[in-house]
Amino acid sequence: MSTSNTPESGGPTAAPRALSAREPHVPAERLVAEMVPPPRFDTVRFDTYIPDPGQPSQHAAVKALDEFAAGLGGAHVSGAGRRGLWPRRPRRQAPPEPRGMYLDGGFGVGKTHLLASLWHATPAAPGLKAFGTFVELTNLVGALGFQQTVRTLSGHRLLCIDEFELDDPGDTVLVSSLLGRLVAEGVALAATSNTLPGRLGEGRFAAADFLREIQGLAGHFRTLRIDGEDYRHRGLPQAPAPRSDAEVTRVAHAVPGASLDDFGELLAHLARVHPSRYGALCDGVPAVCLTGVRPVPDQSTALRLVVLADRLYDREIPVLASGVPFDRLFGEEMLNGGYRKKYFRAISRLTALARDAAPLAERA
Template structure:
């Protein structure tokens, strides 16, 4: 179809004319893009094991680098010997008694788990199309876009699947992911995942996990758990996060920063309820800075969990966030910070605070 003068302006045109609004965007992501983008996000594109700086007071961090380096080398050995399964398949043993096919990085927020997971992806000696990297939300959405059998066929040809932010928030996800990973392991795919919760404890405090104990135990059997201790590196030795700005400063920055977006925070939260979380990355395509006015505590848990996903995608893409209203450490209620999703909320606070620190130079300029 030919274009006409009445066609809607492109996203680039709107950004050039002034700050766009995330609330104006309702992205649709085709299935082929979902598969093509299963690589480490921009923030972690250049990380490697040797760029990870272990805390000298936390020996588990240096141990994690050693174990993951050996894990990656084992995958290379499998390729060199002519068999895909190497480390992770023991042909003499039935699948039911074989050992773990992957590693599971467990630890608090800000200890560098995603850095290590991306480093593993980069260190694995395989072509990019033979290894996949995505968040748990992106993985479940891929199944929704392709269908279960096609997802198994697509990922089953891979050497490695890395799953960041592994969480089980509902029974449906538990059964789906348990079945999917079981099929992939049977195909010889090695697994690696990060989470703030040990695999045997997934789902606790969120739903009746005891009713799905078999699936959860099955998931746990695929992994060797690797605990990583330490403090949040994003704030280790750094000054306190900047206080929120006033509305006029936020609007000024939005209008003077090329590629900035400008949104009223409550309106953005409402908009997120109409966009699938798997599309939040596409929601920020081309955005150089996110400017928010009127930040207030989130009203409920569903809204809070959507905000967590948005914070993760903005952090992955290194998009600074400049805001007015309440500080980010007041986004979630005390009840939320004491509940089953508390680790997600603390991670979101940590990441948004880091992005607010990145945005301070925009207001000072």
């Protein structure tokens, strides 16, 4: 559903610079300005999403989201504005419709494509609608502070949150409070995830202890289930086999601007760089070359790698690697644990980027 950038090789170039040698700085204002769909999803629209004929839920989701976007065309009215000047006696009535859409489904069914299409279809200026991953949203709160984040986003018509995940109790309370405040200010919400909103955090922390917050989050959304198989591998051959160290190094030197890293050194560097800066870490890099890829040793390292894989995929940066295949990055215990959906998404995306990188090796 989108094409990758495949930079032309131009003969020998200056020695490639390692991602692990980069120390990006991202000011808070850049975090806000970049809350738009990433390059891979800059041109997607509802009519470029191709529903699988065998999955009626995909067509139904397009229709529901298109109608939702059309309904956001009116003037922005804050929660305070709706309440009026004088308090009224509560009346018995049906609870209001959730002011949000929650796209639930497996990886690779086009949820991010649909979320970005909703952003593009919403009749509001870019500065009045925001798009970011769950990690980027929590990073924004860390950079601006809670109250300033509320003030920054409260005038928006729509907030889109991709890859909605709750990995710890602190995030549960933080996001529950933030979204509650934004909904009260009239901000519409849309989110994607591989987990139903009422089951967020399940298998990762004592979700039962935070049931009130989780149920509060679920109340903001109408869930749209999107079934189907991973489009990235639908009808395509298996991912290309890993290359040799020598071949990866040769390609890195032949492609202007490509990075070259030892996989272990890159993982160590990710531990020193905040995940909010992983996108900036890749700025201007047309291809990532990795030598010595091997299974990730622990869960903290694995989760950082998932974020990097998401940023590389968003930016359509091909990945050429030696070592073990990407489907062996995460051990059985990780793939059977609470973060398994994140790991499968990372494998899926890295596999697609490895396929994008195959022409580089052929031309170099």
